[in-house]
Amino acid sequence: MNPKHLILTLLLMLCPIGMAAQSTITRHKPKPAVTKPKPAAKPKAKPKPAPRHNSTSHSNNTSHSSSTTSLSAELNKLINNMVYVAGGTFTMGGTSEQSSDAYDDEKPTHSVTLSSYYICKYEVTQALWRAVMGSNPSNFKGDNLPVENVSWNDCQTFINRLNSYTGRNFRLPTEAEWEFAARGGNYSRHYKYSGSNYISDVAWYDGNSGNRTHPIGTKQANELGLYDMSGNVYEWCSDWYGSYSSYSQNDPTGPNSGSYRVLRGGGWNYFARNCRSSYRFNYAPGFRYFDLGLRLVLSQL
Numbered sequence: 001m002n003p004k005h006l007i008l009t010l011l012l013m014l015c016p017i018g019m020a021a022q023s024t025i026t027r028h029k030p031k032p033a034v035t036k037p038k039p040a041a042k043p044k045a046k047p048k049p050a051p052r053h054n055s056t057s058h059s060n061n062t063s064h065s066s067s068t069t070s071l072s073a074e075l076n077k078l079i080n081n082m083v084y085v086a087g088g089t090f091t092m093g094g095t096s097e098q099s100s101d102a103y104d105d106e107k108p109t110h111s112v113t114l115s116s117y118y119i120c121k122y123e124v125t126q127a128l129w130r131a132v133m134g135s136n137p138s139n140f141k142g143d144n145l146p147v148e149n150v151s152w153n154d155c156q157t158f159i160n161r162l163n164s165y166t167g168r169n170f171r172l173p174t175e176a177e178w179e180f181a182a183r184g185g186n187y188s189r190h191y192k193y194s195g196s197n198y199i200s201d202v203a204w205y206d207g208n209s210g211n212r213t214h215p216i217g218t219k220q221a222n223e224l225g226l227y228d229m230s231g232n233v234y235e236w237c238s239d240w241y242g243s244y245s246s247y248s249q250n251d252p253t254g255p256n257s258g259s260y261r262v263l264r265g266g267g268w269n270y271f272a273r274n275c276r277s278s279y280r281f282n283y284a285p286g287f288r289y290f291d292l293g294l295r296l297v298l299s300q301l
Contacts, residue, residue, distance in 0.1 A: 067131070074131040075166055078120065082301055083225055085177075087116040088186040092179055093244055094278050097192050101273045105280050111248040112176045118298040119173060119181045121226050122216040123147075123233060124158075132162050139290040144215040146233045146293045152261040152285035155236050155294045162296075172238040173297040175262045175280070176252050182230070182265065182277040184223030192276055194229035194265070195222030199272045203231025209268035213291075229265055230275040233293035237262040241282035260284055267291035 093109035094102025127143035129150075130136045137149045150158070152172075159170050173181070182194040195202040202222065204214045209231070217227040229235075239254025239262045254262065260282035266275030269291055274281070283292070 067134075070127075071131040071165065074125075074128045075162075078128060078296070079166075079301075081121045082118040082296075082298060083121050084301075085114075085117050085119055085181055085185045085224060087114050088180070089113040090180050090183060090188070092176055092278070095190070097190050097197075098276055098278050099192075101192075101276060102278060103280070105243065106278045108244055108246040110244060110246050112180070112252060113248070113250045114176060114180055115251055115299075117173075117177060118301050119177070119224075119226065120296045121221070121224075122295070123228050123235065124294050124296060125216060129158060132165065133158055137288070140213045142215065145213050146216055146228070148213060148233045148290050148293045149288050150236075150292060150294065151288045152236045152283075154288070158294075159296070168298060169300075170296045170298055172236055172294060174251075174253050175237045175239045175264065176249070177297060178229075178235065178237050178264045178295075179277060181224060181226060182222065187223040189223060191222075193272075194226070194277050195220055199230065199275060202229075203266070203272075203275050204228070204268050205231040205266060205275050206269055206271050211269065213268050229295075230277070231266050231270075232268055233265075233291050234263040234267045234281060235265045235293060235295045237264055241280070263292065 090112060091109050092112045094106035095109055098106065123146035125143060126136050126138050126141065126145055126147045129138075129147040130143075136147070137154070138145065138147050139149050155172060159172070162170050183190070184195070191197050193199050193202055199205060200208055201220045203219060213232055216232070219227065219231075221227050222229060237254075240256070240258030241260040241262050242255035242258055261284075263281040263283060264279070266279060266281075273279070283289075
């Protein structure tokens with residue numbers, strides 16, 4: 001046999017054997033181990049940022065707390081400053097010590113008998129008004145100055161809100177209650193002004209005010225320990241304005257209706273004649289001005 005043919009024959013015989021062997025090797029080749037990738041390490045949790053304080057909320061909370069504290073303090077002061085006025089009888093109107101300064105509407109003089117009540121020794125301050133109302137309408141600003149630029153109607157709103165806070169029955173004085181207290185009640189020495197015959201001792205008026213209001217209680221008190229019943233700011237009373245009668249009266253409250261409400265006491269911009277204890281003034285209940293304020297009364301403390 002030709003050697004080339006021999007070699008070719010051998011190769012043809014070996015080829016199936018090699019393919020079988022390759023198949024066997026392929027079938028029995030171990031599968032490569034599957035190595036699961038390690039899970040990536042969890043990132044460390046970032047610390048949560050501290051909650052940001054809402055400056056507005058914080059400010060509001062602080063403001064609310066402050067206003068509540070302020071209201072409580074002002075209400076305590078108000079209660080502590082209420083002065084007891086024992087009931088009694090007096091002659092109301094232009095009595096002899098008022099002399100020729102008395103105007104026609106202060107006459108005729110008449111006897112008035114009043115039940116006991118309490119009246120604040122000071123005019124309502126801007127601090128108290130703001131604590132109750134949340135605002136200050138005054139022209140001359142200062143916590144210890146009397147509130148002014150308030151109408152009779154404004155005073156009713158203030159008093160209603162004050163009463164809802166305190167559970168008491170604050171009110172404006174009647175005209176008779178105001179005059180009795182200004183005269184010193186049962187301790188009256190029959191002065192022309194509230195507490196003195198010399199107006200500068202007891203009142204801020206056009207002769208000494210420098211054209212503005214002054215802190216409450218900086219002049220002398222009257223016989224009952226009340227301040228600024230003459231001068232500083234006019235004080236609204238509860239009554240409608242009307243003419244006097246000569247008849248004796250018990251706890252009068254004024255006319256049943258009218259167009260104007262009574263004001264008493266004079267103010268920083270008025271002359272001495274208008275700061276007398278019996279002097280009467282009046283304005284429409286919606287009127288406001290820089291010399292109109294108020295003083296509070298309680299029938300029972």
